[in-house]
Amino acid sequence: MIKRSKSLLLLLAACFLAIAGCGQSNNQTAGTDGGAAKPQTNASAPEPKETKPVEITFYYPVNVGGPLTKVIDNMAGTFMEKHPDIKVNPVYTGNYGDNTVKIQAGIQAKQPPDVAVMMSTELYGMLDMNAIIPLDDLIAKDADIQMADFYPAFMEDTQSEGKTYSIPFQRSTIVMYYNKEMFKAAGLDPEKPPATWDELVSYAQKLNKDGHAGLEIPGNDDSYWMFQMLARQNASDPKQNIMSSDGKKVMFDTPENVQALQFWLDLSHKHKAMPEGVIDWAAVPTDFIEGKTAMMMHTSGNLTNVKNNAKFDFGVAFPPAQKQFGSPTGGGNLYIFKDTTPEKQAAAWEFVKYMTSPEQAALFSSSSGYVGVRKSAYDTEAMKKYTADFPQALVARDQLQYAFRELSTHNHGKVSTAITNQIQAALAGKTDAAGALKKAQEEADQALAPFNK
Numbered sequence: 001m002i003k004r005s006k007s008l009l010l011l012l013a014a015c016f017l018a019i020a021g022c023g024q025s026n027n028q029t030a031g032t033d034g035g036a037a038k039p040q041t042n043a044s045a046p047e048p049k050e051t052k053p054v055e056i057t058f059y060y061p062v063n064v065g066g067p068l069t070k071v072i073d074n075m076a077g078t079f080m081e082k083h084p085d086i087k088v089n090p091v092y093t094g095n096y097g098d099n100t101v102k103i104q105a106g107i108q109a110k111q112p113p114d115v116a117v118m119m120s121t122e123l124y125g126m127l128d129m130n131a132i133i134p135l136d137d138l139i140a141k142d143a144d145i146q147m148a149d150f151y152p153a154f155m156e157d158t159q160s161e162g163k164t165y166s167i168p169f170q171r172s173t174i175v176m177y178y179n180k181e182m183f184k185a186a187g188l189d190p191e192k193p194p195a196t197w198d199e200l201v202s203y204a205q206k207l208n209k210d211g212h213a214g215l216e217i218p219g220n221d222d223s224y225w226m227f228q229m230l231a232r233q234n235a236s237d238p239k240q241n242i243m244s245s246d247g248k249k250v251m252f253d254t255p256e257n258v259q260a261l262q263f264w265l266d267l268s269h270k271h272k273a274m275p276e277g278v279i280d281w282a283a284v285p286t287d288f289i290e291g292k293t294a295m296m297m298h299t300s301g302n303l304t305n306v307k308n309n310a311k312f313d314f315g316v317a318f319p320p321a322q323k324q325f326g327s328p329t330g331g332g333n334l335y336i337f338k339d340t341t342p343e344k345q346a347a348a349w350e351f352v353k354y355m356t357s358p359e360q361a362a363l364f365s366s367s368s369g370y371v372g373v374r375k376s377a378y379d380t381e382a383m384k385k386y387t388a389d390f391p392q393a394l395v396a397r398d399q400l401q402y403a404f405r406e407l408s409t410h411n412h413g414k415v416s417t418a419i420t421n422q423i424q425a426a427l428a429g430k431t432d433a434a435g436a437l438k439k440a441q442e443e444a445d446q447a448l449a450p451f452n453k
Helices: 002-030 068-082 096-108 120-128 136-140 152-158 180-185 197-207 223-233 255-269 283-289 300-309 342-355 358-368 375-379 381-389 391-402 412-427 433-451
Strands: 054-060 086-092 115-119 167-179 295-299 314-317 327-336
Touching: 054 096, 054 342, 068 086, 068 342, 068 358, 086 342, 096 115, 115 120, 115 342, 120 152, 120 327, 120 412, 152 167, 152 327, 152 391, 167 180, 167 223, 167 300, 167 358, 167 391, 180 197, 197 255, 197 295, 223 255, 223 327, 223 412, 255 412, 255 433, 283 295, 283 300, 295 300, 300 314, 300 358, 300 391, 314 391, 327 342, 327 391, 342 358, 358 375, 358 381, 375 381, 381 391, 412 433
Parallel strands: 054 086, 054 115
Antiparallel strands: 115 327, 167 295, 167 314, 167 327
């Protein structure tokens, strides 16, 4: 009996060990890491989908000399390195006029760029075409942009009826460049440029000799810009402008404005301090660099071009004052277009923020001569070094306290053409100052009539 019991116990033990061995064998097959058994399946695990970057098209013009296309293309390249989920296709479109024509054609074809640099003066035209989006919601949700950091003079032409439609980028003022070596040769102090209209006439007359001009002011494509500068300098009201803040009216033919245009004409016809006729915009910086003119009024955006190519010591100063200093701002802002997808608009906003960040504003300013659009750009180490070595770069920024909005109206093309054509006619001796501005006023009023009903 005892033997039978022992045999039975041995048999039960053997069965238990066999069952345990089978369980261990199953565990090892299911999970070799000793963990819980993994479910078996014949289907392979799905691979994660590869997301394509959002692709945006960026149009930009270059209206000054120098290799700025490379600078902007490189800025777009560094943006893509930091934002691999966004692909930017930069498209150089020529000068500002060419750029506007191409953008308008794209809008009409329902194929606008996603983001573009356009003249700040194109604001009302873009609104009339219902082509751009307001940026206020994007700004409100984004603490990175810090709008108070942008110079107020540049923000004036980004807004209409309480909404912001663009961000300053490629901005300038009119400055006076002068050849210090020619000043010395004429017995003038090279560290004391003319500060008043009377001094400008006196200096230019002394410098207008030996085959070179004393002064050049361009009078073709941007003649209204130069006229606007002279008009503000002669204005009794320190805030007076040649158009209303809503872009619906212009004030071209006021007595003070007639005096300002007459002064421009007198520089050549009466004072013999400047060549007669319409002087070409692009020729003026070339003449200055080649020593054909001792002084010029031109955009601060040409500063790097002059710095890199002039073989003489030159100075930069505020354009001289009559009743006050004054210069209209110029250049372009970044706009985001309406007829694109929300994803592209969001990507374009990231690009706008990057291109106008303090570091990029400093880079673009030091590469071009355009003004750094943000105050903090001048606090960067790169800009501190640049302006310490080249203090002329601070003149346009310092002039912003006297700067104001460039001519910007509804139907801007016809309005600006009206004033430009009449200024050119006056410069060419075909009409007088009063007659030119009277006709420009009439043509502009007609162009703006639909917006004043």
